[in-house]
Amino acid sequence: MRGNLPDRWLRGLSLLVVSAGLGLSGCSTTPGQTGLEGSSLTESSRQSNSVLMQQIRGELDDGEFGNAALQLQLLHERVLTPQEQVEFLLLSAQLHLGSNEPEIAGEYLSQLSQRMDYATPEQELRASLLKARWYESNGEYLAAARERDFLSGALNPEQREQNHEQIWQDLMAMPEVELLEWAEKTPATQFGDWLRLAAISRNSRLTLDEHLAAVTTWREQNPAHPAAKQLPGGLALLADLAANRPHSVALLLPLSGPLEKTGGAIRDGFMAAYYESLDKGYAIPQVHLYDSQKYGDIDVAYAQAQLDGAQWVIGPINKMQVQALQQRETLPLPTLALNYGDRAEAETTPANLYQYGLAAEDEAVQIAEKAWTDGLRRALVMVPKGNWGERIYAAFEQRWLELGGEIGEQRFYPNRQDYNPEIKALLNVDDSQKRYQTMRRLLRQSTEFEPRRRQDVDWVFMVALPQQARQIKPTLAFNFAGDLPVYATSHVYSGEPNPTKDRDLNGVQFCDVPWLLESSELYRTVEKVMPNGQGGYARLYAMGVDAFRLLPRLKQLEVFPHSQMFGSTGALALDHERRIHRRTECTQFRSGRPQRLARR
Known part of the structure; x- marks a missing residue:
């Protein structure tokens, strides 16, 4: 929260404080110097400044940005030692990063870089962490991860664990191809090994078994790396996920009627991923296929799936059916629905219902x-x-x-x-x-x-x-x-x-979706097998592929809230309502064709 100040007042005060802050050198003093009013900087005033700074820091940590901004203005009007000026700049940068004002925070960080000779080791460390946050707020994830990797050795164990997870989140925001490019530029370094591990996880073409094998090999090659000692992003669960994946699933799709082509595309994508894993010798579930159009009562479909030994249901697609499912207290079988019900229609959803779709x-x-x-x-x-x-x-x-x-x-x-x-x-x-x-x-x-x-x-x-x-x-x-x-x-x-x-x-x-922008072997196989190619249903084929690969990974996404599965439809994450959200790859039309955008 922002204290009791309206946003308009806070922004105005922010601009006032930064304007004053940029002229800070004009009122700087050192211990024993005379202040602006000609008074000596006494021990009591230094203690008073310290108390005020501690109070501001606490308010910032609690999200009380409005109160912190007022206190910072009071602090700026006081006589400050060079070290206290460093603290003022640190607190100001923290305020504006927390207030989602990276431009103003950047001005303070720029001033701070000119005063680091006066900073204590603790202040230097905080400055580096704030700089990493500033990079992240500007979408400069590589620079942020590099900064965090550089300072990680100076952190205490608790800070180091949090910092390593943030390094991972930063790297997960970068495309695989860029991770590999930068890894080649930083060989035989701890940061280069971070990049290589991240590239493995960002590879949307890997099956669960291939992902596990690649991570295991990386870990064996880098036993002393911090990420090898504690795998980030839920990677430690991969072996358990592979060992406990469902061995029988029911695929409930419309294979006749108005949604026949939609259901058929998802089915074919699902089975393409199924046969890919089969051909590579990996474990695959038994698949029971049901035409949802033939079941007027979805409970009959669940009963048949249970009778056939299915452990999970994948489907249905119809939005009204998904909405009806989310209004129940529980479901006969855990279900990965391939659409979303309206949030407004259900205060709570069954604990065994997961929802995944191509939400615009x-x-x-x-x-x-x-x-x-x-x-x-x-x-x-x-x-x-x-x-x-x-x-x-x-x-x-x-x-x-x-x-x-x-x-x-x-x-x-x-x-x-x-x-x-x-x-x-x-x-x-x-x-x-x-x-x-x-x-x-x-x-x-x-x-x-x-x-x-x-x-x-x-x-x-x-x-x-x-x-x-x-x-x-x-x-x-x-x-x-x-x-x-x-x-x-x-x-x-x-x-x-x-x-x-x-x-x-x-x-x-x-x-x-990466399926369209990163031509994979599986994409080419599906394109070749379909009589007229995938056409306008290509994204639904990708959805079928991800439905197959996503099912055994749901536990990972649920246990680790910030973890993601990088699939054919994008980076998939699970929210607290068990709804899958996607982040896709960005591109731009050039000469009439999509072309990948350069990332910072």
Whole structure:
């Protein structure tokens, strides 16, 4: 919490304090020097400063940022020794990192780097930890992990354990290819070995058995490494997960009716992963396949699955059926549903129900976080009319505002052939033309005029299918917004490279499943086996692959809240309601094709 100060007051006070802080050298003193009012810096004043600093530090640790900001202002008005100035800068940086103001925190850290000659060893250590946090707040995960690895030897055992887990979380935010590239640049070092272990876990092509084998080999090669002594991110559970995986599962999918193609794609992806493991000689479960369309009562399907010896149910897909399941107190068998029920419809869900799907809301949250990390602050939003668009917008809006972003305007557009009226209104081009017409009428003479778009926004969040996006993106440029970055959900990409049609989408950034962006051997096999390829159902094939691989890993995700499984649909994590969330890979259209974005 932020104490009793409104956010507006806190931000204003933050700016006041940082302005004063940047001029700190003008009022610095050393022990025994004369202060600003000409009074000597006495022992009692030093004790008073120390008490105030301890109080501020406690408030920051408790999240009382409003009170801490007021106390810091009082501290800044006092006479401070060089060492106390270091403490003031440390506390100020901690305040603004905690208040999600990394830009201001960076100014304090920059000042701090110039005063480290006066810092105690304890202050040097805190400065390094704050610097790592600042890197993380800016999405510079490699720099953060390197900083944390460098300082780890100076930490006490409890701090070291927390720091090692944070190193792991930082590395897990980086793509596998970059981890491998940096590992090659840092051979035979502790940090290089961190990178190699992280690359193993980030490899979305590995089965559970392959992951276990690779980690075991790494551990044998690096027995003295801190991560070998205590495996991070739930890796220590891999052997137990492999030994206790289900030996019989029921796959409950719609294999007839309106969702037949959806169910068939998930089934084929699931079985592709099944046969891949079988061909490699790994343990596989017995699979019982049921057409959910043939069961009017899902309890009958559960009864049949139990009769057949199934230990788990994977499915159903239908949202209404999943919603009905989450309203029960318990289920006959533990279940990995392949869709999500509405949170608002159930206060609690059965302890043995897990929900996994390709939720567009996860993508909206990820886009908000990426845009913020990229330094963007004020958005225009275009989403389609209807419940689906509203759900995506709600998820985006909540996360964007939490981060501190602003929304200049949002438009819920209808499906039409001409999006120019909507976009002109969104960009206020109409207002520009009206002002010109008014001026021309008042002056009663012709004047030079060039329409302008609004200048109070710095990016566009677009939710659109390919055929819509191919019209919207050029129309933005036509209305003088060609310089605005455009970010989109994965729906902007059909899943099949089409440079001719997608050239109009050049520059659009979006995040999509690794299955489409990292061509794997399994992807190529499925593409070859399907008569017409995977087409627009490719993401559902990926979902089937991950349903197979995810089931034995659910315990790991549940026991270790920050652990992830890196699969064909993205980095998968489990929340406290046992709902799977995804983080996907980010890319950008260049020459009409998706191309991986460079990471910092």
